[in-house]
Amino acid sequence: MLDTETKQDGKFHKRDKHEVWDDGSLIVKTEQVPWTEWALPGTRFKLLDYNRNISYVVFLLKIDADATPTIHKHIGAANAYILQGGFYYDKGGVREGDYFVEAGGVSHTPVTDEDGCLLLGFGNGAIAGFNEDGSVAGIIDVDWMIDAAKANNAFAHLENAVRS
Ligand SMILES: [Fe+2]
Numbered sequence: 001m002l003d004t005e006t007k008q009d010g011k012f013h014k015r016d017k018h019e020v021w022d023d024g025s026l027i028v029k030t031e032q033v034p035w036t037e038w039a040l041p042g043t044r045f046k047l048l049d050y051n052r053n054i055s056y057v058v059f060l061l062k063i064d065a066d067a068t069p070t071i072h073k074h075i076g077a078a079n080a081y082i083l084q085g086g087f088y089y090d091k092g093g094v095r096e097g098d099y100f101v102e103a104g105g106v107s108h109t110p111v112t113d114e115d116g117c118l119l120l121g122f123g124n125g126a127i128a129g130f131n132e133d134g135s136v137a138g139i140i141d142v143d144w145m146i147d148a149a150k151a152n153n154a155f156a157h158l159e160n161a162v163r164s
Pocket of ligand 1: 074
């Protein structure tokens with residue numbers, strides 16, 4: 001019983017589905033959220049939380065081992081905890097268990113390790129992707145993430161959450 005239910009205030013609560021509480025809190029059963037294709041080739045994400053006022057997103061990101069390295073710029077900082085695998089840049093690399101800050105304003109081209117990567121990411125602001133000629137290929141912001149998740153039926157856990 002304890003695996004699927006918890007007792008509080010004399011009432012049992014299910015522990016096997018998403019929850020949105022009236023105080024704004026959330027429980028997201030991440031295994032129940034479908035993966036949605038992200039903007040960079042060979043990547044997919046699960047949106048866990050967001051704040052549109054500051055273009056803030058919390059997400060799981062899975063990167064294939066053969067994902068094409070793509071130059072991008074962080075208009076705000078992106079933080080990540082590496083859950084599996086890793087990737088590297090010209091300055092160094094991160095592996096499972098590392099916490100990583102990609103500073104705001106930085107442009108770089110990550111190369112994924114041969115076992116791919118799974119990370120928990122915290123994005124502040126948008127990410128700009130570039131074409132080979134330096135022109136902007138696209139902008140990934142909180143609205144891009146929300147729209148893509150909705151189009152993939154991967155937003156139900158956030159649908160009733162009170163968020164900015
Ligand atoms: Fe980056």
